[in-house]
Amino acid sequence: MRALVNQRFITLAVLAVVIAILPLIFPSSYYFRVASLVWVSALAAIGLNILMGQAGQVSLGHAAFFGIGAYAVAIGPTHLGIPPWVAILIGALLSAVLAYLVGRPILRLKGHYLAIATLGLGVLVALVITTESRWTGGPDGMPVERLSLFGWRVSGSYTWYWVTGGLLLIGTWIALNLDETPTGRAFRALHDSEVAAQVVGLDVARFKLQAFVIAAVYASVAGSALAFMNGFINPDQAGFLHSVELVTIVVIGGLGSVVGSIVGAAVLVTLPQALTVFQEYEHLLLGLIIIVAMIFMRNGIVPSLSALVFRRARS
Amino acid sequence: MSILKATDIGISFGGVKAVDGVSFSVTPGQILSIIGPNGAGKTTLFNIVSGVYAASRGSIQLANEDVTGLAPHKLAARGLSRTFQNLQIFQRMTACENVMVGRHLRENCSLLPALFRTPAVTRQNRETRTAALDLLAYVGLKDVADVPAGSLPYGACKRLEVARALAAEPRVLLLDEPAAGCNAVETEEIDHLIRQVADRGVAVVLVEHDMKLVMKISDRILVLERGRPLAEGTPREVRDDPRVLEAYLGQHGAREAARA
Numbered sequence: 001m002r003a004l005v006n007q008r009f010i011t012l013a014v015l016a017v018v019i020a021i022l023p024l025i026f027p028s029s030y031y032f033r034v035a036s037l038v039w040v041s042a043l044a045a046i047g048l049n050i051l052m053g054q055a056g057q058v059s060l061g062h063a064a065f066f067g068i069g070a071y072a073v074a075i076g077p078t079h080l081g082i083p084p085w086v087a088i089l090i091g092a093l094l095s096a097v098l099a100y101l102v103g104r105p106i107l108r109l110k111g112h113y114l115a116i117a118t119l120g121l122g123v124l125v126a127l128v129i130t131t132e133s134r135w136t137g138g139p140d141g142m143p144v145e146r147l148s149l150f151g152w153r154v155s156g157s158y159t160w161y162w163v164t165g166g167l168l169l170i171g172t173w174i175a176l177n178l179d180e181t182p183t184g185r186a187f188r189a190l191h192d193s194e195v196a197a198q199v200v201g202l203d204v205a206r207f208k209l210q211a212f213v214i215a216a217v218y219a220s221v222a223g224s225a226l227a228f229m230n231g232f233i234n235p236d237q238a239g240f241l242h243s244v245e246l247v248t249i250v251v252i253g254g255l256g257s258v259v260g261s262i263v264g265a266a267v268l269v270t271l272p273q274a275l276t277v278f279q280e281y282e283h284l285l286l287g288l289i290i291i292v293a294m295i296f297m298r299n300g301i302v303p304s305l306s307a308l309v310f311r312r313a314r315s
Numbered sequence: 316m317s318i319l320k321a322t323d324i325g326i327s328f329g330g331v332k333a334v335d336g337v338s339f340s341v342t343p344g345q346i347l348s349i350i351g352p353n354g355a356g357k358t359t360l361f362n363i364v365s366g367v368y369a370a371s372r373g374s375i376q377l378a379n380e381d382v383t384g385l386a387p388h389k390l391a392a393r394g395l396s397r398t399f400q401n402l403q404i405f406q407r408m409t410a411c412e413n414v415m416v417g418r419h420l421r422e423n424c425s426l427l428p429a430l431f432r433t434p435a436v437t438r439q440n441r442e443t444r445t446a447a448l449d450l451l452a453y454v455g456l457k458d459v460a461d462v463p464a465g466s467l468p469y470g471a472c473k474r475l476e477v478a479r480a481l482a483a484e485p486r487v488l489l490l491d492e493p494a495a496g497c498n499a500v501e502t503e504e505i506d507h508l509i510r511q512v513a514d515r516g517v518a519v520v521l522v523e524h525d526m527k528l529v530m531k532i533s534d535r536i537l538v539l540e541r542g543r544p545l546a547e548g549t550p551r552e553v554r555d556d557p558r559v560l561e562a563y564l565g566q567h568g569a570r571e572a573a574r575a
Contacts, residue, residue, distance in 0.1 A: 177432035204388070
């Protein structure tokens with residue numbers, strides 16, 4: 001028990017130290033930008049991992065919520081005069097409401113059927129964003145006003161590095177908190193055996209819905225952060241490929257592992273940047289690396305490596 | 316005064332009447348066993364009573380309230396717990412966590428305090444763990460409390476399911492073949508466990524193939540054959556019932572029962 005509490009503390013401390021130290025070795029502002037992208041993707045992935053890794057429900061349309069968060073902070077201030085920071089909350093609220101309304105009917109579905117239903121949700125949201133060009137700028141996207149908090153204008157890759165790093169720390173803390181609570185246990189229980197979860201008194205539908213809403217809010221906040229950071233947003237952020245990227249991060253990092261989602265995001269965001277030296281072979285190599293990683297680390301990078309280290313330490 | 320009463324239960328699967336006109340009732344502290352050959356409809360009956368299947372006819376009363384067709388989690392909230400014939404443990408969780416999930420109904424599980432891990436959540440978690448460890452000790456699994464349930468031996472998993480079902484402090488406990496696949500020593504342990512549970516005032520309904528166990532601990536026995544009730548009574552009455560001897564126990568079973 002005590003060990004588990006400490007583990008949570010250690011994870012947070014290590015993450016904080018990593019975020020604090022990285023700037024010391026970054027040679028240019030480009031690195032700050034890439035790292036911020038990692039933090040944002042990790043934040044969205046941590047939320048999705050609560051749904052997929054903990055509660056065992058798949059979502060292939062998760063970028064929809066990312067897009068809602070992003071467009072909320074783009075449309076709110078530009079068209080409606082809402083203060084940018086309020087727009088973040090409105091985006092999160094909209095995502096939560098949509099997840100709740102759509103989740104109620106579709107979370108009855110299981111496995112592949114749920115995957116297709118969530119895929120449909122993703123496609124639908126992306127379609128709305130692309131076609132409502134009067135509000136969203138259509139396929140070309142739209143600019144996002146700078147975020148200002150109490151007169152402080154948040155801009156520049158250096159500043160955003162710290163803001164997104166802080167958000168990631170909060171997101172990690174909340175996700176780790178869940179683990180040792182009735183809700184966290186309920187998620188893992190219904191993942192392992194739905195029927196057993198029901199007969200011990202868990203309202204399975206309610207907990208699936210909770211996980212879905214939590215994951216949606218994470219994605220929405222991450223989307224808002226990215227939109228502010230880039231100062232520009234286009235429908236790709238809400239699109240199918242981005243949904244797939246989020247799922248890939250979760251799976252490659254390790255289902256059910258919070259740290260795994262951060263590592264997965266780091267791999268999937270930085271790898272393409274590192275592989276650009278191979279020019280046209282970039283995507284080929286990226287695909288190959290993912291396949292090889294999944295073959296040799298079936299449970300994801302973090303769970304597989306920690307199991308390996310644990311075995312070594314014992315033998 | 317019966318705590319659980321099932322009246323004229325029936326269910327069909329594609330025209331096959333898996334359970335047809337079965338009634339039973341059980342009082343607090345009583346052990347009722349349901350026996351019958353494979354395919355007699357015992358587990359199906361359990362699935363109906365625990366809300367996993369919806370019966371096509373009949374009614375179920377729990378503590379004098381009609382609970383026919385209620386969802387499993389609502390039945391659990393009214394004091395009905397069960398175990399499964401084919402193990403349904405939470406494999407990736409530790410033994411202790413499995414039992415802690417069983418305490419779910421006794422916990423406050425609002426979402427926001429959980430997300431921010433308020434002191435109240437931490438305190439409750441400690442209490443739940445203490446209660447779970449007590450139950451694990453009760454079923455003899457305290458030493459493996461922090462072992463993933465998926466790596467426990469079969470007999471231990473069976474007892475873990477009982478502990479998880481007891482964690483909800485049920486008034487009625489349905490046990491589906493708790494001794495299946497267990498060796499003689501483990502069966503003996505389970506036998507003690509069931510008796511103890513009943514002595515604490517819990518009504519126990521048992522589906523079991525181990526005739527020795529059934530004859531020894533049951534207060535009443537209900538015999539099913541092809542979904543229909545064949546006989547009901549005390550172990551002695553059932554053992555001496557010629558229809559039961561002929562249809563179910565056969566000569567070998569009758570001998571075994573006589574020795575018990």
